[in-house]
Amino acid sequence: MTTVTDQLLTVPEVMARLRLGRSTVYDLIRSRRLTSITIGRARRVPVGAVRDFITREIEEVA
Template identity: 45%
Template sequence: MSIASVENARPAEASDLAPVLLTVEEAARCLRVGRTTCYALIRTGELESLTIGGLRRIPADAPAAYLARRRTEQRAA
């Protein structure tokens, strides 16, 4: 293996990867709501979240899942 191919085989940097977890602020921005509203959704269990150490994180797919549930509920009403 040449030096050039080793340099090209570098691991992906953090900025190249899609996030797996979001902060509450990032999830709130995704949903276009305020931070307080996002915490309220977490508290009621409407928005999935995890505690890692002392940090609250939202799985990256949770905002989309929340919106899908809300859309289904509104169509049924």
Template identity: 50%
Template sequence: MTCELLTVPQAMAALKVSRWTLYNLIRSGELGSVVVGVRCRRIPATALNDYVTWLCEEAA
């Protein structure tokens, strides 16, 4: 099984948000992320899709 991992800049671009906003979403638990190695933060594409789906459901 493979899971696409996005860098912080890629996730920022996909959501069209600032770095500060993205890290706040991660800190609050609204957006899932993983740490690769010691310092590399990555956002699974599935976590990004889940977050967007949740936003759409909340808006409905």
């Protein structure tokens, strides 16, 4: 059973999945290339947003 919190990644989890540094992930969020939400003071990235980001990046270089 997948819960909503299983579908939301922390910035360190995104860093690990994309193999990028913290500032790069925050730059992607700030530039709106990677969708995120804020819950209180916590920044979360939907799993689908990471997939969409990867898809868009692949399509750009193709």
